[in-house]
Amino acid sequence: xxxxxxxxxxxxxxxxxxxxxxxxxxxxxxxxxxxxxxxxxxxxxxxxxxxxxxxxxxxxxxxxxxxxxxxxxxxxxxxxxxxxxxxxxxxxxxxxxxxxxxxxxxxxxxxxxxxxxxxxxxxxxxxxxxxxxxxxxxxxxxxxxxxxxxxxxxxxxxxxxxxxxxxxxxxxxxxxxxxxxxxxxxxxxxxxxxxxxxxxxxxxxxxxxxxxxxxxxx
Amino acid sequence: xxxxxxxxxxxxxxxxxxxxxxxxxxxxxxxxxxxxxxxxxxxxxxxxxxxxxxxxxxxxxxxxxxxxxxxxxxxxxxxxxxxxxxxxxxxxxxxxxxxxxxxxxxxxxxxxxxxxxxxxxxxxxxxxxxxxxxxxxxxxxxxxxxxxxxxxxxxxxxxxxxxxxxxxxxxxxxxxxxxxxxxxxxxxxxxxxxxxxxxxxxxxxxxxxxxxxxxxxxxxxxxxxxxxxxxxxxxxxxxxxxxxxxxxxxxxxxxxxxxxxxxxxxxxxxxxxxxxxxxxxxxxxxxxxxxxxxxxxxxxxxxxxxxxxxxxxxxxxxxxxxxxxxxxxxxxxxxxxxx
Numbered sequence: 001x002x003x004x005x006x007x008x009x010x011x012x013x014x015x016x017x018x019x020x021x022x023x024x025x026x027x028x029x030x031x032x033x034x035x036x037x038x039x040x041x042x043x044x045x046x047x048x049x050x051x052x053x054x055x056x057x058x059x060x061x062x063x064x065x066x067x068x069x070x071x072x073x074x075x076x077x078x079x080x081x082x083x084x085x086x087x088x089x090x091x092x093x094x095x096x097x098x099x100x101x102x103x104x105x106x107x108x109x110x111x112x113x114x115x116x117x118x119x120x121x122x123x124x125x126x127x128x129x130x131x132x133x134x135x136x137x138x139x140x141x142x143x144x145x146x147x148x149x150x151x152x153x154x155x156x157x158x159x160x161x162x163x164x165x166x167x168x169x170x171x172x173x174x175x176x177x178x179x180x181x182x183x184x185x186x187x188x189x190x191x192x193x194x195x196x197x198x199x200x201x202x203x204x205x206x207x208x209x210x211x212x213x214x215x216x217x218x
Numbered sequence: 219x220x221x222x223x224x225x226x227x228x229x230x231x232x233x234x235x236x237x238x239x240x241x242x243x244x245x246x247x248x249x250x251x252x253x254x255x256x257x258x259x260x261x262x263x264x265x266x267x268x269x270x271x272x273x274x275x276x277x278x279x280x281x282x283x284x285x286x287x288x289x290x291x292x293x294x295x296x297x298x299x300x301x302x303x304x305x306x307x308x309x310x311x312x313x314x315x316x317x318x319x320x321x322x323x324x325x326x327x328x329x330x331x332x333x334x335x336x337x338x339x340x341x342x343x344x345x346x347x348x349x350x351x352x353x354x355x356x357x358x359x360x361x362x363x364x365x366x367x368x369x370x371x372x373x374x375x376x377x378x379x380x381x382x383x384x385x386x387x388x389x390x391x392x393x394x395x396x397x398x399x400x401x402x403x404x405x406x407x408x409x410x411x412x413x414x415x416x417x418x419x420x421x422x423x424x425x426x427x428x429x430x431x432x433x434x435x436x437x438x439x440x441x442x443x444x445x446x447x448x449x450x451x452x453x454x455x456x457x458x459x460x461x462x463x464x465x466x467x468x469x470x471x472x473x474x475x476x477x478x479x480x481x482x483x484x485x486x487x488x489x490x491x492x493x494x495x496x497x498x499x500x501x502x503x504x505x506x507x508x509x510x511x512x513x514x515x516x517x518x519x520x521x522x523x524x525x526x527x528x529x530x531x532x533x534x535x536x537x538x539x540x541x542x543x544x545x546x547x548x549x550x551x552x553x554x555x556x557x
Contacts, residue, residue, distance in 0.1 A: 079467035
């Protein structure tokens with residue numbers, strides 16, 4: 001599903017951030033991406049989101065070569081992925097419902113379909129009844145679950161999470177990981193960047209470890 | 219073996235169903251009618267939410283719109299001013315009349331003889347004699363200086379012959395030849411072609427029209443930049459929204475839409491406001507113009523922007539609003555991509 005072949009990313013200012021990265025995540029596989037800060041985790045995720053292009057190598061997403069994708073195709077590629085962030089990236093001037101509905105509205109779903117799917121997604125993350133609230137009125141854990149609902153509402157085949165438990169206590173983190181496990185079981189490919197070692201060792205999933213831009217174990 | 223198959227099928231459906239749904243969602247978000255409706259909803263939402271945002275920050279919106287309205291009102295004010303000046307000459311346009319001012323020592327009787335002799339000319343259609351007394355009466359009635367004229371001991375006005383050349387005589391050279399021949403006759407002090415006056419006035423007015431057009435182009439450019447700047451600020455304030463929308467798969471068209479509507483509203487409201495500004499100015503001027511026109515025979519009435527011109531005014535200002543925001547979005551979103 002996600003296939004990196006000798007991928008490098010170089011910035012003019014800082015030099016190589018990623019060097020010769022190769023790995024292959026199968027459909028329905030769940031993996032952690034770990035490493036010290038500045039090891040290149042975020043850059044790698046940004047390459048998958050095509051917010052940046054690789055300097056060398058090939059990234060295949062569901063068989064599609066991202067380096068060959070035209071600018072106009074990128075929105076449609078991103079719709080195959082759900083992104084989850086440490087800082088949630090919610091829109092504070094919109095209700096929980098509108099935040100979760102955003103990907104559906106963008107994809108051009110009708111009003112009824114949007115309502116149905118948003119309710120289902122909120123139900124899945126146990127936020128039923130909070131749809132009219134604004135994000136800032138919710139706790140951190142609840143905001144993160146809104147972020148997750150938004151990431152999965154479009155039923156994407158891939159979920160990418162950047163430090164999703166970074167701001168949460170261990171209990172909440174476990175809850176979030178349990179949700180990811182559920183998505184994996186229905187065939188979603190999940191890549192989670194995290195340096196929460198205890199959480200990673202606790203769960204027996206594949207671990208991709210980055211060190212100074214190189215993949216040291218996979 | 220049968221049981222094994224059964225078990226597999228029992229386990230499989232959730233995954234298969236999900237996969238199928240995934241495939242479907244990747245292709246389309248519902249059937250065609252739903253898509254059309256959703257597209258229409260997106261536009262309606264962008265239209266009203268952008269207006270809502272303008273209303274939500276009234277101070278900033280009013281300042282921007284006031285500046286734009288004044289700029290647009292200036293341009294259309296000049297336009298209507300020139301249109302009014304042009305109106306002055308349209309009545310005269312067809313006249314190629316020649317006025318002959320006779321020498322002071324020419325008597326009325328002599329003038330009548332001269333009229334008869336001019337009438338014999340093949341190029342002349344008709345001749346009208348205005349005696350000194352008639353000229354004085356006319357002057358008293360129309361100039362508004364009646365009392366002052368009465369104070370004069372003698373009548374200073376000359377006898378005037380108004381010669382109307384034949385219609386066939388439309389080319390300028392033949393007209394000037396005729397004018398010259400009148401000029402040479404001893405009784406004529408001064409011969410003048412009215413058309414020359416009209417032409418001079420018209421060329422002054424066409425200069426004014428050109429000036430007004432150039433001014434409109436400049437002010438139109440100002441409108442573009444002002445709208446562009448407000449949209450740029452708006453884009454800056456909503457950067458998070460732009461980035462998040464991009465991440466969840468928004469096309470550039472989707473991201474641009476609300477900002478284009480913002481530009482549209484700013485342009486549209488400014489256009490309507492500019493119309494009112496011009497209308498108020500015209501109402502203030504109207505009384506004075508009517509008074510002045512009354513003194514000159516009263517056949518001049520202030521022209522106002524007609525229906526078509528009003529539509530064009532509002533359409534153009536809305537269009538400039540959209541264009542200004544489009545230009546900014548084009549460059550600004552390119553920049554967001556790179557950063």
